[in-house]
Amino acid sequence: MTETASASLPETPPAATAERLSLVGLDREELGEALRQVGVPERQVRMRVAQLWHWIYLRGVDDFAAMTNIAKDLRTRLDAACSIAYPEIVSEQVSVDGTRKWLLRFPPAGAGRPVEVETVYIPEEGRGTLCVSSQVGCTLNCAFCHTGTQKLVRNLSAGEIVAQIRLARHRIGDFPDAATPTGAIVPGEGRLVTNIVMMGMGEPLYNFDNVKKALFIASDNEGLGLSRRRITLSTAGVVPMIERTGAEIGAMLAISLHAVRDELRDVLVPINRKYPIAELMEACRTFPGLSNARRITFEYVMLKGVNDSPEEARELVRLLKGIPAKINLIPFNPWPGSAYECSDWETIETFAAIVNRAGYASPIRTPRGRDILAACGQLKSTSERLRARERMAMEAMIAGTGA
CATH class of the missing domain: 3.20.20.70 (Aldolase class I)
Known part of the structure; x- marks a missing residue:
C-alpha cells in the first residue's frame, strides 16, 4: 500500500461546509433559484446560471473569486451564502x-x-x-x-x-x-x-x-x-x-x-x-x-x-x-x-x-x-x-x- 506524497500533488482544496448551500449538483433551474436568493435580478438569472455552470463544471473552480467575468460584489454575496468547494x-x-x-x-x-x-x-x-x-x-x-x-x-x-x-x-x-x-x-x-x-x-x-x-x-x-x-x-x-x-x-x-x-x-x-x-x-x-x-x-x-x-x-x-x-x-x-x-x-x-x-x-x-x-x-x-x-x-x- 502506497500513500501518495502530498508534495507531488495539487494542493488539497478546502472542504465544503454544511452551513452554506452547495451549488454542485444543482440543475440549472435550482441554480437560478439560488441566484435569486442572493439578489440577482430576474433579467440576469439565465446569463449568470450559464456563467456558474461554466466555472463549476468546465473549469472546475472551487472559489468564487476565480470567476473573473462575474462582478465582484456578486461573487462576495455568493461566497457568503453558497459553496462550490470539493469534499x-x-x-x-x-x-x-x-x-x-x-x-x-x-x-x-x-x-x-x-x-x-x-x-x-x-x-x-x-x-x-x-x-x-x-x-x-x-x-x-x-x-x-x-x-x-x-x-x-x-x-x-x-x-x-x-x-x-x-x-x-x-x-x-x-x-x-x-x-x-x-x-x-x-x-x-x-x-x-x-x-x-x-x-x-x-x-x-x-x-x-x-x-x-x-x-x-x-x-x-x-x-x-x-x-x-x-x-x-x-x-x-x-x-x-x-x-x-x-x-x-x-x-x-x-x-x-x-x-x-x-x-x-x-x-x-x-x-x-x-x-x-x-x-x-x-x-x-x-x-x-x-x-x-x-x-x-x-x-x-x-x-x-x-x-x-x-x-x-x-x-x-x-x-x-x-x-x-x-x-x-x-x-x-x-x-x-x-x-x-x-x-x-x-x-x-x-x-x-x-x-x-x-x-x-x-x-x-x-x-x-x-x-x-x-x-x-x-x-x-x-x-x-x-x-x-x-x-x-x-x-x-x-x-x-x-x-
Whole structure:
C-alpha cells in the first residue's frame, strides 16, 4: 500500500461546509433559484446560471473569486451564502499500477453525522475510468463484496455524486488549470477521465433520482461533457427500475450477475430472492435502446469451486442467447474476512474460451489496485474497516479465552 506524497500533488482544496448551500449538483433551474436568493435580478438569472455552470463544471473552480467575468460584489454575496468547494480528502492512495483511491468525507445531512465514501480512478491504455459511489454502505449484502459488509447509512445526493467526479478531475489534472501529479499514470493525450462507472459503494438503482440527476450533469455538453456511451450504470438486478434506467438515463447498463442458477445466486447476490434470474433476463431483453451498438455488460466474478465450472460457462451462454451482450470476467479480489478464493487462472481461461466461442466478448479484467483495496468489490470506508478489524480481534480474543 502506497500513500501518495502530498508534495507531488495539487494542493488539497478546502472542504465544503454544511452551513452554506452547495451549488454542485444543482440543475440549472435550482441554480437560478439560488441566484435569486442572493439578489440577482430576474433579467440576469439565465446569463449568470450559464456563467456558474461554466466555472463549476468546465473549469472546475472551487472559489468564487476565480470567476473573473462575474462582478465582484456578486461573487462576495455568493461566497457568503453558497459553496462550490470539493469534499474533504481523508486519504489518497496510489497503487503500484497507477490506480488511485480517495476516501472522501461529506458533511452531515440534516441531523446526521459526516459520512465517508471511496472513489477510484483506474488508468488504462488510452482511457481513464472513474468508479463512483452512489450510497454510503449498501443493503444488498452480496457474499463476495466487501462493501456489502457495511450497513447502509444513507443515499448520496446528486451533488455528492458529482463532487466525486469533480474531485478526481481536479486531483489528476483534468481541468484546464489543474496540475497532473508528478509521475501519475494517465492517458497520454485527450481527457484523463474518459469513462464513468457507477460501480462504487451502493446500489445505484436504490438511489435512482439522485443518480439520474448527477449523470445528466456529467453528460451535459456545456459542462463535464462525457458521452452517455462512456457512462455505465451497474446494478445487482433491481428489476423494476431497469426499464426506467434505459428510458430516462440512457447510460450503458451492466448487470452484476455472478451465477447462472437461482439457488447459487440467492446466496451470492441475495436480491435474486426477490427478482430471480428469469425476471432479470426478461428485463434485459426489453431494455430500451438495446442493440449491438449498446450491449449490456454482464459482470461475473470468478470464485474458486463456486461458479467457475465449464458447465456454468455453457449455461451462461444459454442464458444470454438473443441479448446483445458482453461478459466481463472478474477474478475475485480478496478482502479481510472473505470466505472466497479467486479461481485458478487456467480455470478462468477455460471459462473465457467457452463464452468467447459463443460470440461474446469476454476479456479477463486484470485486477487493478488490489494492493490498496481499490479493486472491484473491495471498497469500504476506512472507519468501517477499522470497526470490522476491532470486532474480529475481539471475537478472536473471546474464542481464545473460551468465554
